[in-house]
Amino acid sequence: MQTQQQLELLEKERVKNELDYLKAQINPHALFNSLNTIYGHIDKSNQVARNILLQFSELLRYQLYDCGAEKVSLEKEIGYIENYVAFQRLRKDERLIVAFQIEDIEMGLQIAPLLLVVLIENAFKFVSNFSEKENKIIIKTFTKKKVLHGSFINTKEVLQNVINTNSSGIGLANLKRRLELLYTNKYELTTNIENDFYETNLILDLT
Protein backbone atom coordinates (compact mmCIF):
# COMPACT_ATOMS: atom_id res chain seq x y z
CA MET A 1 0.00 0.00 0.00
CA GLN A 2 2.82 2.31 1.03
CA THR A 3 4.66 1.63 -2.23
CA GLN A 4 1.48 2.12 -4.24
CA GLN A 5 1.05 5.58 -2.73
CA GLN A 6 4.66 6.44 -3.37
CA LEU A 7 4.30 5.36 -6.97
CA GLU A 8 1.25 7.52 -7.33
CA LEU A 9 3.04 10.49 -5.85
CA LEU A 10 5.95 9.96 -8.19
CA GLU A 11 3.57 9.72 -11.12
CA LYS A 12 1.87 12.93 -10.07
CA GLU A 13 5.22 14.62 -9.81
CA ARG A 14 6.22 13.36 -13.24
CA VAL A 15 3.05 14.66 -14.87
CA LYS A 16 3.50 18.03 -13.22
CA ASN A 17 7.10 18.27 -14.38
CA GLU A 18 6.04 17.34 -17.87
CA LEU A 19 3.43 20.08 -17.86
CA ASP A 20 5.88 22.65 -16.50
CA TYR A 21 8.37 21.63 -19.16
CA LEU A 22 5.80 22.00 -21.91
CA LYS A 23 4.74 25.35 -20.53
CA ALA A 24 8.33 26.55 -20.46
CA GLN A 25 8.71 25.57 -24.09
CA ILE A 26 5.54 27.26 -25.17
CA ASN A 27 6.13 30.63 -23.50
CA PRO A 28 2.51 31.68 -23.01
CA HIS A 29 3.29 35.34 -23.42
CA ALA A 30 4.75 34.86 -26.90
CA LEU A 31 1.93 32.49 -27.77
CA PHE A 32 -0.82 34.95 -26.90
CA ASN A 33 1.01 37.79 -28.59
CA SER A 34 1.17 35.68 -31.73
CA LEU A 35 -2.51 34.90 -31.48
CA ASN A 36 -3.13 38.61 -31.16
CA THR A 37 -1.08 39.21 -34.30
CA ILE A 38 -3.20 36.70 -36.20
CA TYR A 39 -6.31 38.33 -34.75
CA GLY A 40 -5.14 41.70 -36.04
CA HIS A 41 -4.53 40.31 -39.49
CA ILE A 42 -8.03 38.93 -39.76
CA ASP A 43 -10.10 41.69 -41.33
CA LYS A 44 -12.49 43.19 -38.80
CA SER A 45 -15.43 42.40 -41.07
CA ASN A 46 -14.68 38.72 -40.55
CA GLN A 47 -16.18 38.50 -37.09
CA VAL A 48 -16.65 34.74 -37.29
CA ALA A 49 -12.95 34.07 -37.71
CA ARG A 50 -12.04 36.62 -35.06
CA ASN A 51 -14.46 35.07 -32.59
CA ILE A 52 -13.15 31.58 -33.23
CA LEU A 53 -9.66 32.81 -32.53
CA LEU A 54 -10.81 34.42 -29.28
CA GLN A 55 -12.55 31.24 -28.23
CA PHE A 56 -9.46 29.23 -28.99
CA SER A 57 -7.32 31.67 -26.99
CA GLU A 58 -9.64 31.32 -24.01
CA LEU A 59 -9.32 27.54 -24.12
CA LEU A 60 -5.55 27.76 -24.19
CA ARG A 61 -5.47 30.37 -21.46
CA TYR A 62 -7.48 28.14 -19.19
CA GLN A 63 -5.27 25.14 -19.87
CA LEU A 64 -2.03 27.04 -19.42
CA TYR A 65 -2.86 29.26 -16.49
CA ASP A 66 -5.80 28.01 -14.48
CA CYS A 67 -5.11 24.32 -14.71
CA GLY A 68 -1.79 24.54 -12.93
CA ALA A 69 -3.73 24.43 -9.67
CA GLU A 70 -4.70 21.10 -8.18
CA LYS A 71 -8.31 22.24 -7.92
CA VAL A 72 -10.26 24.91 -9.73
CA SER A 73 -13.71 26.30 -9.11
CA LEU A 74 -16.43 24.17 -10.66
CA GLU A 75 -18.04 27.24 -12.22
CA LYS A 76 -14.82 28.03 -14.00
CA GLU A 77 -14.37 24.47 -15.19
CA ILE A 78 -17.92 24.45 -16.54
CA GLY A 79 -17.27 27.75 -18.28
CA TYR A 80 -14.30 26.09 -19.94
CA ILE A 81 -16.41 23.13 -20.98
CA GLU A 82 -19.05 25.39 -22.51
CA ASN A 83 -16.32 27.10 -24.46
CA TYR A 84 -14.87 23.75 -25.46
CA VAL A 85 -18.23 22.43 -26.66
CA ALA A 86 -18.87 25.60 -28.66
CA PHE A 87 -15.45 25.28 -30.25
CA GLN A 88 -15.87 21.59 -31.12
CA ARG A 89 -19.29 22.38 -32.47
CA LEU A 90 -17.66 24.62 -35.07
CA ARG A 91 -15.81 21.66 -36.51
CA LYS A 92 -19.02 19.79 -37.31
CA ASP A 93 -21.88 20.59 -39.65
CA GLU A 94 -25.59 20.97 -39.03
CA ARG A 95 -26.19 17.23 -39.18
CA LEU A 96 -24.94 17.03 -35.63
CA ILE A 97 -27.21 18.13 -32.82
CA VAL A 98 -25.53 19.02 -29.57
CA ALA A 99 -27.65 19.31 -26.46
CA PHE A 100 -25.67 20.66 -23.56
CA GLN A 101 -27.69 21.01 -20.40
CA ILE A 102 -26.19 22.52 -17.32
CA GLU A 103 -28.69 22.23 -14.55
CA ASP A 104 -28.35 23.32 -10.93
CA ILE A 105 -24.74 23.84 -10.00
CA GLU A 106 -24.07 24.61 -6.35
CA MET A 107 -21.78 27.56 -5.80
CA GLY A 108 -18.31 27.35 -4.32
CA LEU A 109 -17.39 23.78 -5.25
CA GLN A 110 -13.91 22.80 -6.35
CA ILE A 111 -12.88 20.17 -8.85
CA ALA A 112 -9.65 18.81 -10.31
CA PRO A 113 -9.36 20.45 -13.74
CA LEU A 114 -9.85 18.82 -17.13
CA LEU A 115 -11.55 15.62 -16.02
CA LEU A 116 -14.97 16.10 -17.55
CA VAL A 117 -13.60 17.38 -20.80
CA VAL A 118 -12.11 13.94 -21.58
CA LEU A 119 -15.61 12.50 -21.82
CA ILE A 120 -16.80 15.37 -23.99
CA GLU A 121 -13.77 15.03 -26.22
CA ASN A 122 -14.63 11.36 -26.71
CA ALA A 123 -18.25 12.14 -27.49
CA PHE A 124 -17.18 14.49 -30.27
CA LYS A 125 -14.53 12.09 -31.50
CA PHE A 126 -16.79 9.09 -31.79
CA VAL A 127 -20.19 10.53 -32.57
CA SER A 128 -21.90 8.96 -35.57
CA ASN A 129 -21.78 10.54 -38.98
CA PHE A 130 -25.06 9.42 -40.56
CA SER A 131 -26.40 11.33 -43.51
CA GLU A 132 -29.92 9.95 -43.14
CA LYS A 133 -30.29 9.51 -39.41
CA GLU A 134 -29.89 11.88 -36.50
CA ASN A 135 -26.43 12.43 -35.04
CA LYS A 136 -26.57 13.62 -31.51
CA ILE A 137 -24.49 14.45 -28.46
CA ILE A 138 -26.28 14.94 -25.19
CA ILE A 139 -24.37 16.27 -22.22
CA LYS A 140 -26.08 16.80 -18.91
CA THR A 141 -24.56 17.93 -15.67
CA PHE A 142 -25.68 19.10 -12.27
CA THR A 143 -24.64 18.92 -8.65
CA LYS A 144 -26.68 17.75 -5.72
CA LYS A 145 -25.43 17.83 -2.15
CA LYS A 146 -21.93 18.60 -3.43
CA VAL A 147 -21.95 15.56 -5.67
CA LEU A 148 -21.43 16.15 -9.36
CA HIS A 149 -23.44 14.13 -11.83
CA GLY A 150 -22.46 14.09 -15.48
CA SER A 151 -24.03 12.14 -18.29
CA PHE A 152 -22.47 12.00 -21.74
CA ILE A 153 -24.27 10.34 -24.61
CA ASN A 154 -23.42 10.16 -28.27
CA THR A 155 -25.07 8.33 -31.14
CA LYS A 156 -22.70 5.89 -32.75
CA GLU A 157 -22.39 3.73 -35.81
CA VAL A 158 -22.57 0.00 -35.18
CA LEU A 159 -19.18 -0.61 -36.73
CA GLN A 160 -17.58 1.91 -34.47
CA ASN A 161 -17.69 -0.52 -31.56
CA VAL A 162 -14.18 -1.71 -32.07
CA ILE A 163 -12.60 1.65 -32.78
CA ASN A 164 -14.48 3.15 -29.92
CA THR A 165 -13.14 0.84 -27.27
CA ASN A 166 -9.64 0.85 -28.63
CA SER A 167 -8.60 4.40 -29.38
CA SER A 168 -10.77 6.08 -26.81
CA GLY A 169 -9.12 3.66 -24.43
CA ILE A 170 -6.19 5.99 -23.84
CA GLY A 171 -8.21 9.03 -22.82
CA LEU A 172 -10.56 6.96 -20.79
CA ALA A 173 -7.82 4.95 -19.13
CA ASN A 174 -6.05 8.17 -18.21
CA LEU A 175 -9.25 9.57 -16.82
CA LYS A 176 -9.78 6.47 -14.69
CA ARG A 177 -6.26 6.69 -13.40
CA ARG A 178 -6.63 10.33 -12.48
CA LEU A 179 -9.95 9.67 -10.77
CA GLU A 180 -8.44 6.79 -8.85
CA LEU A 181 -5.58 9.03 -7.78
CA LEU A 182 -7.53 12.15 -6.94
CA TYR A 183 -10.93 10.84 -5.90
CA THR A 184 -10.24 7.45 -4.36
CA ASN A 185 -13.55 5.90 -3.30
CA LYS A 186 -15.33 9.12 -4.23
CA TYR A 187 -16.29 8.48 -7.81
CA GLU A 188 -18.30 6.20 -10.04
CA LEU A 189 -17.58 5.95 -13.74
CA THR A 190 -19.85 3.71 -15.77
CA THR A 191 -20.13 3.16 -19.49
CA ASN A 192 -22.99 1.73 -21.39
CA ILE A 193 -22.44 0.61 -24.97
CA GLU A 194 -25.59 0.01 -27.01
CA ASN A 195 -25.97 -0.67 -30.69
CA ASP A 196 -26.72 2.89 -31.65
CA PHE A 197 -25.44 4.96 -28.77
CA TYR A 198 -22.66 5.20 -26.27
CA GLU A 199 -23.20 6.52 -22.78
CA THR A 200 -20.87 7.44 -19.95
CA ASN A 201 -21.96 8.48 -16.50
CA LEU A 202 -19.74 10.07 -13.95
CA ILE A 203 -20.62 10.67 -10.34
CA LEU A 204 -18.06 12.59 -8.38
CA ASP A 205 -18.14 13.48 -4.71
CA LEU A 206 -16.70 17.00 -4.44
CA THR A 207 -16.92 17.39 -0.67
Added chain:
Amino acid sequence: MKLKCIIIDDEPVARKVLQEFIEEIDYLDLIGQAENPLKAMSLINDNDIDIIFLDINMPKINGIEFLKTSKLNASIIMTTAYADYAVEAFGLEVLDYLVKPIAFDRFLKACTRAKEIGKLIEFGPITQNKADHFFIKCNNQIEKIFYNDLVYAEAMLNYVMLYTNSKKMMVYVTIKVWKNNYLPTFLLKYINYLL
Protein backbone atom coordinates in the same frame (compact mmCIF):
# COMPACT_ATOMS: atom_id res chain seq x y z
CA MET B 1 -17.61 65.24 -24.29
CA LYS B 2 -15.17 62.76 -25.71
CA LEU B 3 -12.53 60.94 -23.73
CA LYS B 4 -9.07 61.50 -25.08
CA CYS B 5 -7.00 58.37 -25.28
CA ILE B 6 -3.65 57.09 -26.46
CA ILE B 7 -2.18 53.67 -27.18
CA ILE B 8 1.26 52.65 -25.95
CA ASP B 9 2.32 49.35 -27.50
CA ASP B 10 5.43 48.29 -29.36
CA GLU B 11 3.64 46.00 -31.83
CA PRO B 12 2.03 47.66 -34.85
CA VAL B 13 -0.65 44.99 -35.25
CA ALA B 14 -1.59 45.21 -31.59
CA ARG B 15 -1.95 48.99 -31.99
CA LYS B 16 -4.06 48.46 -35.10
CA VAL B 17 -6.52 46.23 -33.24
CA LEU B 18 -6.85 48.75 -30.40
CA GLN B 19 -7.30 51.56 -32.90
CA GLU B 20 -10.12 49.64 -34.61
CA PHE B 21 -11.80 49.08 -31.26
CA ILE B 22 -11.46 52.73 -30.25
CA GLU B 23 -12.96 53.85 -33.55
CA GLU B 24 -16.01 51.71 -32.84
CA ILE B 25 -16.75 53.65 -29.65
CA ASP B 26 -18.20 57.08 -30.25
CA TYR B 27 -17.14 58.69 -26.97
CA LEU B 28 -13.47 57.86 -27.48
CA ASP B 29 -11.08 60.14 -29.30
CA LEU B 30 -7.74 58.62 -30.25
CA ILE B 31 -5.15 61.37 -29.86
CA GLY B 32 -2.09 59.35 -30.73
CA GLN B 33 -0.05 56.19 -30.54
CA ALA B 34 3.43 55.48 -29.28
CA GLU B 35 5.65 52.44 -29.48
CA ASN B 36 7.05 52.99 -25.99
CA PRO B 37 6.22 55.01 -22.89
CA LEU B 38 9.05 57.51 -23.41
CA LYS B 39 7.72 58.49 -26.79
CA ALA B 40 4.27 58.84 -25.25
CA MET B 41 5.27 61.40 -22.64
CA SER B 42 4.79 64.48 -24.80
CA LEU B 43 1.44 63.17 -26.04
CA ILE B 44 0.36 62.70 -22.44
CA ASN B 45 1.67 66.05 -21.21
CA ASP B 46 0.33 68.13 -24.09
CA ASN B 47 -3.15 66.70 -24.37
CA ASP B 48 -4.67 66.13 -20.93
CA ILE B 49 -5.26 62.46 -21.75
CA ASP B 50 -8.18 60.62 -20.12
CA ILE B 51 -7.31 57.02 -20.93
CA ILE B 52 -4.00 55.30 -21.63
CA PHE B 53 -4.10 51.83 -23.19
CA LEU B 54 -0.82 50.42 -21.97
CA ASP B 55 1.08 47.29 -22.99
CA ILE B 56 3.49 45.71 -20.51
CA ASN B 57 6.27 44.04 -22.42
CA MET B 58 8.06 46.77 -24.36
CA PRO B 59 11.73 47.47 -25.00
CA LYS B 60 13.50 50.03 -22.80
CA ILE B 61 10.83 50.53 -20.19
CA ASN B 62 7.95 48.16 -19.58
CA GLY B 63 4.43 49.23 -18.74
CA ILE B 64 4.65 48.34 -15.07
CA GLU B 65 7.90 50.25 -14.54
CA PHE B 66 6.38 53.17 -16.36
CA LEU B 67 3.41 53.20 -13.99
CA LYS B 68 5.68 53.00 -10.98
CA THR B 69 7.83 55.91 -12.06
CA SER B 70 5.28 58.30 -13.53
CA LYS B 71 2.58 60.35 -12.01
CA LEU B 72 -0.37 60.06 -14.35
CA ASN B 73 -3.79 61.60 -14.09
CA ALA B 74 -5.29 59.41 -16.79
CA SER B 75 -7.14 56.15 -16.25
CA ILE B 76 -4.87 53.27 -17.16
CA ILE B 77 -6.20 50.25 -19.02
CA MET B 78 -3.60 47.52 -19.37
CA THR B 79 -3.59 45.62 -22.66
CA THR B 80 -1.14 42.76 -22.53
CA ALA B 81 -0.53 39.13 -23.40
CA TYR B 82 0.76 38.52 -19.87
CA ALA B 83 -1.80 37.20 -17.45
CA ASP B 84 0.71 37.30 -14.60
CA TYR B 85 0.87 41.00 -13.81
CA ALA B 86 -2.78 41.63 -13.00
CA VAL B 87 -2.34 41.73 -9.23
CA GLU B 88 0.66 44.02 -9.43
CA ALA B 89 -1.10 46.28 -11.93
CA PHE B 90 -4.21 46.61 -9.79
CA GLY B 91 -1.90 47.42 -6.92
CA LEU B 92 -0.79 50.37 -9.04
CA GLU B 93 -4.44 51.34 -9.35
CA VAL B 94 -5.01 50.63 -13.00
CA LEU B 95 -8.61 50.83 -14.07
CA ASP B 96 -8.71 47.50 -15.85
CA TYR B 97 -6.51 44.70 -17.12
CA LEU B 98 -7.25 43.23 -20.55
CA VAL B 99 -5.51 40.12 -21.81
CA LYS B 100 -4.69 39.79 -25.50
CA PRO B 101 -6.23 38.79 -27.75
CA ILE B 102 -8.99 41.02 -26.41
CA ALA B 103 -12.66 40.54 -27.17
CA PHE B 104 -14.39 43.75 -28.20
CA ASP B 105 -17.10 43.28 -25.53
CA ARG B 106 -14.49 43.14 -22.85
CA PHE B 107 -12.76 46.21 -24.24
CA LEU B 108 -16.05 48.08 -24.28
CA LYS B 109 -16.70 47.17 -20.67
CA ALA B 110 -13.38 48.68 -19.61
CA CYS B 111 -14.12 51.86 -21.57
CA THR B 112 -17.59 52.15 -20.10
CA ARG B 113 -16.04 52.09 -16.68
CA ALA B 114 -13.56 54.75 -17.73
CA LYS B 115 -16.41 56.87 -19.03
CA GLU B 116 -18.29 56.61 -15.75
CA ILE B 117 -15.40 57.83 -13.72
CA GLY B 118 -13.84 60.02 -16.37
CA LYS B 119 -15.90 63.01 -15.40
CA LEU B 120 -14.78 62.89 -11.83
CA ILE B 121 -11.75 64.49 -10.44
CA GLU B 122 -9.94 63.90 -7.24
CA PHE B 123 -11.05 64.99 -3.86
CA GLY B 124 -10.74 68.49 -2.69
CA PRO B 125 -9.61 68.95 0.87
CA ILE B 126 -12.08 68.09 3.50
CA THR B 127 -12.56 70.14 6.56
CA GLN B 128 -12.87 68.04 9.61
CA ASN B 129 -12.53 69.57 13.03
CA LYS B 130 -15.79 69.01 14.75
CA ALA B 131 -17.62 70.08 11.66
CA ASP B 132 -20.72 68.12 10.87
CA HIS B 133 -19.96 68.00 7.20
CA PHE B 134 -17.21 67.65 4.63
CA PHE B 135 -16.65 68.72 1.07
CA ILE B 136 -15.75 66.57 -1.86
CA LYS B 137 -15.25 67.31 -5.49
CA CYS B 138 -17.50 65.30 -7.70
CA ASN B 139 -18.51 65.96 -11.31
CA ASN B 140 -16.38 69.11 -11.26
CA GLN B 141 -18.49 70.52 -8.49
CA ILE B 142 -17.87 70.85 -4.84
CA GLU B 143 -20.42 68.94 -2.86
CA LYS B 144 -21.15 69.54 0.77
CA ILE B 145 -22.05 66.36 2.58
CA PHE B 146 -23.31 66.16 6.13
CA TYR B 147 -22.02 63.17 8.03
CA ASN B 148 -25.44 62.33 9.31
CA ASP B 149 -26.78 62.45 5.78
CA LEU B 150 -24.30 59.85 4.60
CA VAL B 151 -25.97 56.47 4.45
CA TYR B 152 -23.07 54.39 3.29
CA ALA B 153 -20.12 54.21 0.95
CA GLU B 154 -19.46 51.42 -1.44
CA ALA B 155 -15.94 50.42 -2.43
CA MET B 156 -15.68 49.87 -6.16
CA LEU B 157 -12.56 48.88 -8.06
CA ASN B 158 -10.93 52.26 -7.86
CA TYR B 159 -13.64 54.62 -6.92
CA VAL B 160 -16.02 55.02 -4.07
CA MET B 161 -19.75 55.39 -4.37
CA LEU B 162 -21.24 57.57 -1.66
CA TYR B 163 -24.91 57.26 -0.89
CA THR B 164 -26.63 60.02 1.01
CA ASN B 165 -30.30 60.20 1.87
CA SER B 166 -31.01 62.11 -1.29
CA LYS B 167 -28.43 61.07 -3.89
CA LYS B 168 -25.47 58.98 -4.81
CA MET B 169 -22.09 60.31 -5.84
CA MET B 170 -19.16 58.69 -7.47
CA VAL B 171 -15.79 59.78 -6.21
CA TYR B 172 -12.66 58.83 -8.07
CA VAL B 173 -10.40 57.53 -5.37
CA THR B 174 -9.66 54.04 -4.10
CA ILE B 175 -11.19 52.93 -0.87
CA LYS B 176 -7.74 52.66 0.68
CA VAL B 177 -6.80 56.24 -0.11
CA TRP B 178 -10.23 57.35 0.95
CA LYS B 179 -10.00 55.62 4.29
CA ASN B 180 -6.50 56.84 5.01
CA ASN B 181 -6.82 60.42 3.91
CA TYR B 182 -10.35 61.61 3.68
CA LEU B 183 -12.50 59.73 6.03
CA PRO B 184 -12.91 60.92 9.59
CA THR B 185 -12.20 58.02 11.92
CA PHE B 186 -15.66 58.00 13.39
CA LEU B 187 -17.07 57.35 9.95
CA LEU B 188 -15.05 54.19 9.44
CA LYS B 189 -17.95 52.08 10.58
CA TYR B 190 -19.86 53.14 7.50
CA ILE B 191 -17.17 51.81 5.28
CA ASN B 192 -16.35 48.64 7.09
CA TYR B 193 -19.54 46.77 6.56
CA LEU B 194 -19.28 47.28 2.84
CA LEU B 195 -15.87 45.86 2.23
